[in-house]
Amino acid sequence: MIYEPALFGDPDEEAGMAKMTLEELRKLRDSKKFAIKKRDIEGKDTQIIVGMGTCGIAAGAKVVLDAFLQELDAQQLENVSVTQSGCMGLCYVEPTVEVIAPDMPPVIYGKVDAAVAKTIIRDHIMHKKMVSDHVFDRPSVDIIKDGGK
Amino acid sequence: MAFRNYILVCGGTACESSKANAIYEALLAECKAQGVADEVQVLKTGCFGFCEQGPIVKILPEDSFYVQIKPEDAKELIAEHVVKGREVKRLLYTKDCGRKHARVEDIEFYQKQFRIVLRNCGFIDPENIEEYIAREGYVALEKVLFEMSSDDVIAELRTAGLRGRGGAGFPTWMKWNFTRQAESDQKFIVVNADEGDPGAYMDRSTLEGDPHSVLEAMVIAGKTVGSNQGYIYIRAEYPLAIKRLEIAMAQAREMGLLGKNILGSGFDFDIEIRLGAGAFVCGEETALLASIEGKRGMPVPRPPFPAVKGLWGKPTVINNVETWANIAMIIVKGGDWFSRIGTADSSGTKVFALTGKIRNSGLVEVPMGTTLREIIYDIGGGIADGKEFKAVQTGGPSGGVITKEYLDTPIDFGSLTKLGSMMGSGGMIIMDEDDCIVDVAKFYLNFSVDESCGKCSPCRIGGRSLANLLEKISKGNGELADLDQMIEIGEAMKKASLCALGQTAPNPILSSLHYFRDEYLAHIVDKKCPAGKCKSLISYNILPDKCIGCTACARKCPVAAISGERREVHVIDQAACIKCGVCFETCKFGAIEVR
Numbered sequence: 001m002i003y004e005p006a007l008f009g010d011p012d013e014e015a016g017m018a019k020m021t022l023e024e025l026r027k028l029r030d031s032k033k034f035a036i037k038k039r040d041i042e043g044k045d046t047q048i049i050v051g052m053g054t055c056g057i058a059a060g061a062k063v064v065l066d067a068f069l070q071e072l073d074a075q076q077l078e079n080v081s082v083t084q085s086g087c088m089g090l091c092y093v094e095p096t097v098e099v100i101a102p103d104m105p106p107v108i109y110g111k112v113d114a115a116v117a118k119t120i121i122r123d124h125i126m127h128k129k130m131v132s133d134h135v136f137d138r139p140s141v142d143i144i145k146d147g148g149k
Numbered sequence: 150m151a152f153r154n155y156i157l158v159c160g161g162t163a164c165e166s167s168k169a170n171a172i173y174e175a176l177l178a179e180c181k182a183q184g185v186a187d188e189v190q191v192l193k194t195g196c197f198g199f200c201e202q203g204p205i206v207k208i209l210p211e212d213s214f215y216v217q218i219k220p221e222d223a224k225e226l227i228a229e230h231v232v233k234g235r236e237v238k239r240l241l242y243t244k245d246c247g248r249k250h251a252r253v254e255d256i257e258f259y260q261k262q263f264r265i266v267l268r269n270c271g272f273i274d275p276e277n278i279e280e281y282i283a284r285e286g287y288v289a290l291e292k293v294l295f296e297m298s299s300d301d302v303i304a305e306l307r308t309a310g311l312r313g314r315g316g317a318g319f320p321t322w323m324k325w326n327f328t329r330q331a332e333s334d335q336k337f338i339v340v341n342a343d344e345g346d347p348g349a350y351m352d353r354s355t356l357e358g359d360p361h362s363v364l365e366a367m368v369i370a371g372k373t374v375g376s377n378q379g380y381i382y383i384r385a386e387y388p389l390a391i392k393r394l395e396i397a398m399a400q401a402r403e404m405g406l407l408g409k410n411i412l413g414s415g416f417d418f419d420i421e422i423r424l425g426a427g428a429f430v431c432g433e434e435t436a437l438l439a440s441i442e443g444k445r446g447m448p449v450p451r452p453p454f455p456a457v458k459g460l461w462g463k464p465t466v467i468n469n470v471e472t473w474a475n476i477a478m479i480i481v482k483g484g485d486w487f488s489r490i491g492t493a494d495s496s497g498t499k500v501f502a503l504t505g506k507i508r509n510s511g512l513v514e515v516p517m518g519t520t521l522r523e524i525i526y527d528i529g530g531g532i533a534d535g536k537e538f539k540a541v542q543t544g545g546p547s548g549g550v551i552t553k554e555y556l557d558t559p560i561d562f563g564s565l566t567k568l569g570s571m572m573g574s575g576g577m578i579i580m581d582e583d584d585c586i587v588d589v590a591k592f593y594l595n596f597s598v599d600e601s602c603g604k605c606s607p608c609r610i611g612g613r614s615l616a617n618l619l620e621k622i623s624k625g626n627g628e629l630a631d632l633d634q635m636i637e638i639g640e641a642m643k644k645a646s647l648c649a650l651g652q653t654a655p656n657p658i659l660s661s662l663h664y665f666r667d668e669y670l671a672h673i674v675d676k677k678c679p680a681g682k683c684k685s686l687i688s689y690n691i692l693p694d695k696c697i698g699c700t701a702c703a704r705k706c707p708v709a710a711i712s713g714e715r716r717e718v719h720v721i722d723q724a725a726c727i728k729c730g731v732c733f734e735t736c737k738f739g740a741i742e743v744r
Contacts, residue, residue, distance in 0.1 A: 019404065019405025019408070019410070019412075019413075020404050020406070020412060021405075021412060022291060022294075022295065022413060025282070025406075026291075028279065028282060029282050029283060029285075029286070029287075029288075032279050032280070032282060032283035035283065036273070036283040036284060038152070038155075039155045039209055039210075039272070040272075044210070050234075052232075052233060065153060069152075069188075081210040082153055082210070083210060083234065084153075084233075086233065086234065086235060
């Protein structure tokens with residue numbers, strides 16, 4: 001009762017469907033690991049929040065968001081999540097970006113463009129150094145805690 | 150290409166039946182229409198387990214948990230959540246307390262769970278082998294092919310203490326070892342995916358959500374025991390699981406993870422799917438093997454066990470789907486890691502399918518040793534509609550009822566058997582005060598009687614006699630002597646039946662007689678059914694002081710058994726009444742009582 005392979009032919013005949021070797025499997029796993037880790041919400045200690053209100057989008061927040069995602073990929077950072085929020089109220093310095101990283105005070109950067117986004121990742125997130133030229137405010141804290149309860 | 154949002158749509162059978170596929174398509178179309186198709190990855194995953202609230206859509210990285218989604222909601226989800234970054238509050242999961250649960254980790258349903266078998270279920274796209282590989286997939290196979298000897302694999306399973314998840318709990322390493330030691334020119338690997346218990350869908354969900362976890366384990370077993378051919382015996386009623394298995398097998402073959410010379414190791418292994426026609430007895434291993442051989446699905450006496458003399462008389466490793474899904478993780482993380490989860494004699498986790506009168510029906514995986522109370526109240530959210538808990542049936546038609554007093558029993562193989570029930574494959578059916586225990590016993594027994602293959606007389610004749618006695622009791626003709634006779638027949642069936650179907654068929658009766666003898670006595674002595682389920686023992690009556698003569702009941706009665714003038718008290722003709730209960734449900738004034 002030995003199985004006669006019906007769905008695949010001789011490996012030599014079908015060069016396009018190459019069977020993997022151990023090394024190739026490992027390489028494939030390594031290349032896909034990072035992509036799927038990004039989906040994992042555990043183990044992310046750093047947050048980048050891009051203000052995507054109408055004012056933000058008009059000032060180019062979309063480009064900034066893409067720049068962050070691309071740079072995170074380029075630097076292979078797994079611990080950072082990029083989310084978006086509405087307008088933070090600093091419409092005069094849009095696009096605004098809030099960065100929350102361990103051992104760093106939470107910061108709002110303003111007038112961020114693609115180049116600044118790259119600098120934020122390299123300096124603020126990877127080297128724990130604030131990008132001073134673009135610091136505009138710390139996030140406002142709710143005056144009434146817990147909705148006044 | 151970098152994605153900023155991941156939209157996971159539940160693609161289990163339960164959600165698929167409520168249009169998950171249409172939701173998936175609508176989300177894809179909306180992403181395109183709103184110009185974010187390049188930035189968002191939309192995936193169809195396996196079951197999230199929270200079937201009560203399905204169809205479910207989860208959006209990452211915000212981890213927003215959207216429930217009861219309709220295809221029409223796709224536009225709003227993309228426009229609000231993805232484009233503007235605002236969660237769609239009205240679609241988020243809300244618990245009765247009124248607090249909005251936005252994140253999965255906040256939801257009580259998931260808090261006590263621990264996922265090994267369902268590790269990828271609801272996270273990866275089961276139709277894409279690369280996603281499985283990216284999550285440590287086929288790492289275990291690498292180890293087994295290139296680093297570990299057969300002895301190492303068996304030793305690892307032995308340290309892990311993994312026991313068969315199909316219900317009987319036989320140590321997996323022993324089964325494998327018997328087959329490994331057996332001398333034969335050909336050996337076989339078989340997956341038992343003939344999940345037949347009413348209300349059980351653990352195996353289906355595992356295969357739908359993570360088919361490669363089972364395929365990888367089969368190749369590992371093949372290498373360990375010296376087999377080149379595997380079979381997956383799956384019921385034809387599971388079309389989605391079959392489809393995903395076929396896709397997974399084709400992808401694995403294409404990559405050289407199945408077939409000749411796997412990963413260049415020189416080891417050959419391939420798998421075929423065999424469809425079962427849905428006979429319950431074919432979940433029994435010897436009947437299952439007969440069915441694969443093309444014979445009628447009937448059990449044969451054991452020993453010899455399949456491990457030594459199985460498919461076509463050759464040594465065969467046969468394990469249940471959930472057992473297979475544990476193997477790769479044990480090899481990757483080590484038997485020691487696995488043995489520390491769960492209890493001393495039952496290590497690891499168990500997947501349960503919660504159904505019946507429970508608020509959150511669904512699929513849950515908990516460490517062994519979790520109590521029934523934690524599963525039913527903390528994870529399951531308690532009894533639906535504020536009713537009183539009565540009992541829980543574990544082990545399907547082969548198990549028994551467990552009552553309130555034993556809710557704090559930690560669940561493992563030994564403890565449930567001690568209570569007169571069994572672990573079974575993991576179906577858990579919750580009953581409330583409205584369920585009549587005689588009626589429930591009748592349901593399970595009739596199931597076993599219908600599914601008996603008829604080969605041995607204790608099961609064939611004993612089952613029928615028990616069914617007749619139960620019928621007699623529920624009709625109000627029972628005598629006290631019937632109870633003793635049922636116990637006698639039941640005990641005989643347990644001892645003399647050929648396979649587990651007959652041996653366990655009397656369990657629902659024996660255990661319910663033990664815990665709910667009063668209820669049987671009420672049926673026999675008082676001729677009453679306390680839960681109001683046994684139609685012969687109840688009557689519907691109109692209370693004259695409450696009836697205002699609205700005629701609503703008379704108009705609804707399908708057999709015109711209710712008579713009375715407008716604004717006058719109505720009367721039910723007991724001789725004509727068929728006890729359908731429509732009048733009871735119709736009356737707005739509580740004027741109809743069940744006696």
